[in-house]
Amino acid sequence: MVRLTKYLEVQNRAHILYFFQAHQCYLQNLEAYIEEGLKRKHHLIVIENPAIYNELEKKFILNLPKEQQAYIHYINNLSYYNYYHSFDIHNIIEKFSGLLDPFLAQNIVMRTWAHVEWMNQDNIIEKLDEFEKLADCAVSDLGIMSVCAYDSYDITAALQTKLMRSHEYLMTDLEIVKSPFYQKTS
């Protein structure tokens, strides 16, 4: 068992769905997630929007000791999710494995934070739904902790329900609960 937070103990793996609203709360949650990971000597893969990451760097990351900064691995979410083109599920999952493999090969414990963004396109709801189901399997198989963050103003209740089926935990700016719709995929 690993303590996800001070209050909530979960298995080594946890797939957390975060619907954010307020920008400041979002930054604070991301910072706290990184901080908690660093305390446990987890490596952190942060797939984030460049503007948000820059803000976080200035506010928090650049103030960390160099050896701690080395634990944080930044990935630009716009290129990771192919923002300006089609949301290609299998390509993204392949990239995800590619990111994690070097850590797994050396038995290094890591946690991930992914801010999911996309451009309007056909069948995006179905694509995101399938993507997150696959991601849930991966998180479960790999035994890692992973946060998927979505802007709650950008998505519909229909998509939210679908995503709640593939994440065991649901987080808002202020709370974390178990998802009542979670359907374990493995």
Next chain:
Amino acid sequence: MKREWLITIRKSQNMTQEQVSNEAFIDRSYYSQLENGKRNPGIEVAINIAKVLDFDPRLFFEESLLKDLQRDKISISEYFNKLSKGKTLYLYESTEAYISNLILFLLSGVKNDSLCFLIESDHTKAVVTKYLNKLSIEIKNIYFINKDRDVDLQLEQVDSMIKKYKLKITNFHFWSLDEQSGTLAKLTKMLKANQLNIHYQNTFSVSSYNAKELSSDNYIKMMRKFPYLMTDMEIVLSPFYDSGKNFKVFPSFFRQDNTN
């Protein structure tokens, strides 16, 4: 899972799949998939097959909806039939499922001797009336309020009706779509003014919205107001209702840091 009960009924009447599907105006392979449990029928098809084989079409919905969902999930028909009270947020995606669930709701209201109110459009009223007539269900205790017309005028009419017939009702069912104008609150007030004893324990309400039109931030706000959340397929307890009455609610990451 195979619908063994359907196969048994068909065989007891010495009918082939071909004969049933022809008389029910559906494709034989579709009917075969229904027997094999690979597909679920819409309400129209369910009624047609039930007529051919002479059984209650609700069997289809009972059977498909009564499948107990995982963990603490409550099946829709079980919830409608047994609980008969509660405040439910229904976010629908499929119109067909919406109508089926609405019919189930009204049937449970009729069974429960409830006074039922449907705050919906004229179109839905027509569809629902058609199905209830097909099922030979009396609709004397079901009142329709057209949400797109003058609601106050319609409430006055309901008010007169209640006074005229001196209705003594002890259970209430409310179903509304896109309730934003306070119709439900006005209706409740009017019923109370008629000395009808309406309270949480005898009131069953479903507030429905199109899940594809509601944003996630509004959904989360609504989750805090409703103890039950319903989709086309299931009912679950709301994790955020009444400050975590149903579920443990933990502070988010940064708020935990602040409480250290």
